[in-house]
Amino acid sequence: MTDDLVLRRQVCFALYTASRAMVDVYRPILAEFGLTYPQYLVLLVLWEGEQEQPPTVSGLGARLQLDSGTLSPLLKRLEAAGLVIRRRSPADERRVAVELTPAGRALRGRLADVPRQLAQATGLSADDLVVLRDTLTRITSAIHQHKEQ
Template identity: 50%
Template sequence: MSNKDELLKLENQVCFQLYSASRYLTKLYQPLLKPLDLTYPQYLVMLVMWEEAMGQKFTVTELGQRLKLDSGTLTPLLKRLEGKKLIQRQRSTEDERQVWVRLTPLGESLKQQARRVPEKLLCNTQVKVEELTALRETLRKLFDDKPID
């Protein structure tokens, strides 16, 4: 087998390793998020919301930029979170095209329970914190500030 053939092996593909790792991590999150009644994508939205002080509001566009999601993907997530009374959406009075999103008190209170999720996940991965930190930084170098579309 030539070196060029080695390049075409599935296990040598960075994209496949990232894809597999993403699926695996999402699966690890499921039992940790079940008590919070959140799916993994909903958890990501809540992480952004929890970063800011209670009462802070975001536009759907700002959330989409932070999460690297388009509004067609983000809007159904926000509707479900609003249905759970974790967030509140409100159309701007100045510009009807703009929708503001803010945490509700219930959404803010869920943050306490969520604080245990990263630690539990780390225990489930059997990987050292330093290794995960290095991996995260490498991925940031590859993908931060790069458009997905």
């Protein structure tokens, strides 16, 4: 009869707090470039897919697990900052392709050192970080499967 309703026992609380602590480390680094963490994630996807067709809003949403209610205003801010362009697809007017501007492309090199800075802040080894990442990824997909039923 142990009591599970105790804060320090809760994995979820550890997850929620660790996630916010991580974003706290990003905040001052990204603020120098006028970015928030979710905006940085959008740029990561765009940098990664540079040789392919530019993704649509829903394509970005699928990668980042975010819906248009979050992405639409975020993308407007990235566009206002001159980092991306949103363009209605001529073939299908419902779709909006999101492309990098030269300024958006140029940011990639300037942010290349960010992952190293973050890894250092966690105090974990590269191996530990890989294990952690894979455990978290496993949880996330288990939860998504759980929701199917």
